[in-house]
Amino acid sequence: MPDGSARLAIVPAYNEEATLPGVLESLRRHAPGFDVLVIDDGSTDRTGELARTGGATLLQLPFNVGIGGAVQSGYLYACEHGYDYVVQVDADGQHDATEIATLQDTMGADPALDVVCGSRFLEKRDYRASFGRRTGIQIFAAIVSLIARKRVTDPTSGFRLCNRRAIELFARDYPHDYPEVEALLTLHYNRLTMREVPVRMFQRGGGVSSIRSGKSAYYMVKVLLAIFMGLARRRPFVEPGDESALRALERA
Amino acid sequence: MSSESRVQLLAILGTIVLLATILELVRRRRLLERYAVLWLFSAAVLLVLAVWRDLLESVARRLGFEVPANLLFVLGLGFAFMLLLHFSLAVSQLAERTKVLAQRLALLQQRLSETERELEAARAPEATDERDREGAVRAP
Numbered sequence: 001m002p003d004g005s006a007r008l009a010i011v012p013a014y015n016e017e018a019t020l021p022g023v024l025e026s027l028r029r030h031a032p033g034f035d036v037l038v039i040d041d042g043s044t045d046r047t048g049e050l051a052r053t054g055g056a057t058l059l060q061l062p063f064n065v066g067i068g069g070a071v072q073s074g075y076l077y078a079c080e081h082g083y084d085y086v087v088q089v090d091a092d093g094q095h096d097a098t099e100i101a102t103l104q105d106t107m108g109a110d111p112a113l114d115v116v117c118g119s120r121f122l123e124k125r126d127y128r129a130s131f132g133r134r135t136g137i138q139i140f141a142a143i144v145s146l147i148a149r150k151r152v153t154d155p156t157s158g159f160r161l162c163n164r165r166a167i168e169l170f171a172r173d174y175p176h177d178y179p180e181v182e183a184l185l186t187l188h189y190n191r192l193t194m195r196e197v198p199v200r201m202f203q204r205g206g207g208v209s210s211i212r213s214g215k216s217a218y219y220m221v222k223v224l225l226a227i228f229m230g231l232a233r234r235r236p237f238v239e240p241g242d243e244s245a246l247r248a249l250e251r252a
Numbered sequence: 253m254s255s256e257s258r259v260q261l262l263a264i265l266g267t268i269v270l271l272a273t274i275l276e277l278v279r280r281r282r283l284l285e286r287y288a289v290l291w292l293f294s295a296a297v298l299l300v301l302a303v304w305r306d307l308l309e310s311v312a313r314r315l316g317f318e319v320p321a322n323l324l325f326v327l328g329l330g331f332a333f334m335l336l337l338h339f340s341l342a343v344s345q346l347a348e349r350t351k352v353l354a355q356r357l358a359l360l361q362q363r364l365s366e367t368e369r370e371l372e373a374a375r376a377p378e379a380t381d382e383r384d385r386e387g388a389v390r391a392p
Contacts, residue, residue, distance in 0.1 A: 039358070059358045065351050073355040080359065176351075 005084035009034040009100075010074030012067060013091035014041040017050055020091050024054035027089065030097035034087065037077055041070035047091075071158075072174035079171040087161045095159045099199040103161035106197045114166045114192035117184075118159035118199035136220060140181050143227060148188040153196060155181045166192055175226065178219050182226050189230065259321055263302035271295045290338055294331035298324060 009027055013020055020038070027036050038051035042064035051058045059073055071088065078086045087103060089095045095118070103116045120129075121137075129137070140155045158180050162170065169190055175182035187194050274291045277283035283291075301308040301324060312320035 057362065059362050061354050061358045063354065065354050069351045069355060073358055076355055077359060077362070 002084075006082060007034045007085045007087070008074075008078050008081075008083040009036045009087045009089050010039065010071065010078065011036065011051075011056070011089050011091050012039045012041060012070040012074065013043065013047050013051070014064060014067070014070070015043045015045045015047060016091040017043075017045040017047050019093040020047055020050050021054055023089065023091055023093055023095075023097070024051070024056055026097040028055065031087070031100045034100070035083075037074055038091070039070045039074050041065055041067070066177045068174055068176040068179035071179065072170060075162075075167055075170040075174065078167050083167065084164050085161060086167050088158055090158055094201050094203070096200050096202060099159070100161070102197055102199055103159075106195060107161050107163065110195070112193055113195055114163050115187055115194040116161045117154065117157055117194060117196045118201070119154035119157055119196040120199070120201050121153040122196050123198035132216065136216065139220075140223065143224075144181060144184055147185060147227070147231065152184065155184055157196075159199060159201070178223055181223050182230065185227065185230050189233075260302060260305060263321070263324060264299065267295050267299040267302055271299065287338075287342070290331075290335055294328075294335070298328060298331075301327070 009031060011020075011023060011027075016023075024036060024038075027034065036054075036056040037059060038047075038054075038056040039059045039061065040048040040051060041061050048058055048060050059077060061070060061073065065073075074088070075086065085104075085107070087100050089097065089100075099118055103118060106116045107113055121141075137154065137156050141152050144152045144155045166187065169186065169192060170183070173186055173190075175186065184194065271292070274283065274288055274295065278285060278288045301311075305320075308323060309320045312323040315323065317323045317326075
């Protein structure tokens with residue numbers, strides 16, 4: 001990654017006043033090259049205020065749009081303001097800002113990469129998740145790996161670094177709710193290259209996950225439907241002169 | 253009056269009330285023409301079949317209905333499903349548009365408050381960081 005590149009960390013937050021200041025602090029300390037954008041997704045607590053006092057730029061959605069729409073507005077901002085790289089960080093303190101360097105190193109080492117995803121499961125680390133959640137993640141991992149024809153271990157990870165191409169794609173097309181799994185497939189269908197790197201993640205610092213137990217059945221059904229509908233959808237055309245087709249051939 | 257004629261009368265009255273209600277809602281601009289068309293079409297088909305009993309009976313017989321009125325019910329139900337699907341489509345489209353509007357609004361608001369801050373800074377170059385921060389808080 002070139003030194004002069006414009007980098008942005010986008011932090012979607014919905015009622016995260018307990019953890020947001022800590023996240024902003026650690027971003028400032030461990031990712032000093034990044035501007036920070038907090039997307040307040042219609043929070044009813046002090047999230048927006050804390051984002052401002054924490055020195056972040058604030059995008060305030062007028063009501064709760066949902067995580068997909070919130071993240072996408074971050075990509076829209078990055079697109080409009082000409083950022084070269086975006087790292088997506090959760091406001092709940094789950095993502096470790098020191099690992100952003102890991103994502104950057106991977107991105108820097110291989111210029112063909114468009115997206116680098118932090119995975120909790122690529123190496124054996126002490127990330128504990130409930131049996132149900134782990135099973136769900138494994139099912140999605142298997143499906144995504146099958147469709148994308150490459151090994152994906154943590155398809156629900158929202159900790160990722162995107163280059164300009166991926167920023168422009170996500171600004172244009174990003175799934176609605178529970179977006180991570182579908183976003184990977186969006187990348188695949190648009191022939192962008194993604195690689196996972198092992199990262200350490202924390203247990204959630206506070207707040208509630210957007211995936212609660214009662215909603216997990218809905219989550220499974222919704223994402224599965226989206227995956228299979230995605231399979232049935234027309235693929236984007238490869239324009240003449242587009243390098244992506246060649247790239248797809250190279251990898252095949 | 254035979255029981256069959258009474259049923260027919262009821263069906264005719266029902267569809268006429270439905271038609272009149274829809275037209276009245278459109279007249280008062282409570283219902284957009286776009287969404288009224290499907291309603292009007294359904295009501296019109298039902299009214300024709302209710303009035304023109306021979307047609308109803310012959311169509312019902314050909315399709316294998318033993319009681320012609322059942323054809324009316326089936327058609328009514330079919331139209332109801334069509335309308336529901338139509339509304340689900342409309343709601344999905346609205347949800348998508350609302351999302352885009354919310355995103356655009358947030359981006360514009362951010363741009364506005366930044367522009368305001370820059371203006372303020374340009375107007376009072378000696379302004380301290382303190383005042384800059386005040387400006388940021390005041391902007392929505």
